[in-house]
Amino acid sequence: MEIGKVGVLGCGLMGHGIAQICAQNGWDVVVREIDQGRLDRGMGKISKQLGRAVEKGKLEQADADAVLARITPTLDYGDLADCDLVIEAITEDLDGKLDMWREVDAIVKDDAYLATNTSSLSVADQAAVTGRPDRFIGLHFFNPAQVMPLLEVVRAEGSGDDAVQLGFDLGDALGKTTVAARDNRGFIVNRLLVPYMFDAMRALEQGVGSVQDIDTGMMAGASHPMGPLTLADFVGLDTLVAISEVMVESYGEDRFAAPDTLRSLVDAGNLGRKSGRGFYDYSGEKPVPVDPA
Numbered sequence: 001m002e003i004g005k006v007g008v009l010g011c012g013l014m015g016h017g018i019a020q021i022c023a024q025n026g027w028d029v030v031v032r033e034i035d036q037g038r039l040d041r042g043m044g045k046i047s048k049q050l051g052r053a054v055e056k057g058k059l060e061q062a063d064a065d066a067v068l069a070r071i072t073p074t075l076d077y078g079d080l081a082d083c084d085l086v087i088e089a090i091t092e093d094l095d096g097k098l099d100m101w102r103e104v105d106a107i108v109k110d111d112a113y114l115a116t117n118t119s120s121l122s123v124a125d126q127a128a129v130t131g132r133p134d135r136f137i138g139l140h141f142f143n144p145a146q147v148m149p150l151l152e153v154v155r156a157e158g159s160g161d162d163a164v165q166l167g168f169d170l171g172d173a174l175g176k177t178t179v180a181a182r183d184n185r186g187f188i189v190n191r192l193l194v195p196y197m198f199d200a201m202r203a204l205e206q207g208v209g210s211v212q213d214i215d216t217g218m219m220a221g222a223s224h225p226m227g228p229l230t231l232a233d234f235v236g237l238d239t240l241v242a243i244s245e246v247m248v249e250s251y252g253e254d255r256f257a258a259p260d261t262l263r264s265l266v267d268a269g270n271l272g273r274k275s276g277r278g279f280y281d282y283s284g285e286k287p288v289p290v291d292p293a
């Protein structure tokens with residue numbers, strides 16, 4: 001199937017990036033949020049990133065304008081009706097996603113494909129509340145979606161071959177490296193990465209090293225581009241707690257449980273980079289590590 005128009009649900013960390021790369025690829029995009037403030041903030045981020053690309057000489061101003069013009073921001077599910085593919089990137093909460101899919105499935109044309117960008121929830125559970133589980137897949141992008149090369153294409157139990165093929169074709173069109181993953185919690189990458197970040201937090205709690213030393217250790221000692229605590233801030237600490245709950249329930253293993261430090265930070269409203277504070281304070285020019293008292 002030819003994709004002409006893509007719907008994106010959510011214009012947060014992931015949604016704005018997915019909307020941007022789809023528009024940069026020449027597709028018309030409709031991006032839906034729940035309130036005007038969030039929609040404006042997400043569109044503002046897209047605008048800023050395109051502006052930066054122009055400044056660096058990577059993009060012509062006219063092309064940046066054309067990308068923005070291809071994106072229609074909306075609060076109305078109805079504007080998704082004629083999309084060929086709808087990708088959701090809303091808050092990691094199963095009930096919220098199921099309510100959203102019931103609405104979207106009733107509005108979007110019958111031959112459209114649907115995809116979830118969930119990090120940890122079941123793709124099949126989401127597909128089951130739609131009338132088209134054969135046209136439903138997981139498309140797991142990485143943060144930031146504009147930069148990270150990987151796309152996990154997830155086949156759920158009822159996914160049809162056409163839908164899975166569409167996922168790989170979309171990845172190719174966007175210049176992503178694609179891998180096939182089974183519909184298990186965390187797919188491939190988060191299944192390995194989440195316990196690693198949690199272990200770093202436990203090492204911090206046990207005084208093995210400071211925030212800075214743990215991150216520097218893994219960068220200089222394992223050639224990781226960023227340390228595990230920086231990465232956690234980047235992913236969003238609330239999102240990590242949500243992922244942990246699903247993984248503990250699914251695998252029943254302690255290594256997937258959210259450490260106390262993570263829970264305390266989230267309870268205090270410190271969600272990482274997106275809220276300005278997490279394991280680091282982002283209010284100044286450079287992130288400053290915040291070691292637990």
Ligand SMILES: NC(=O)c1ccc[n+]([C@@H]2O[C@H](COP(=O)([O-])OP(=O)(O)OC[C@H]3O[C@@H](n4cnc5c(N)ncnc54)[C@H](O)[C@@H]3O)[C@@H](O)[C@H]2O)c1
Nearest residue numbers: 010012013014032033034089090091092100118119143235
């Ligand atoms: N943060 C990451 O690194 C990352 C990476 C890959 C996948 N994901 C997944 O992507 C999804 C979004 O995560 P995020 O980090 O972008 O979260 P986020 O909190 O930055 O953004 C979620 C957005 O969804 C909006 N939203 C909630 N309900 C909605 C609805 N019914 N319709 C439209 N918008 C709605 C919220 O207002 C919010 O702006 C989650 O499923 C998460 O697991 C996150």
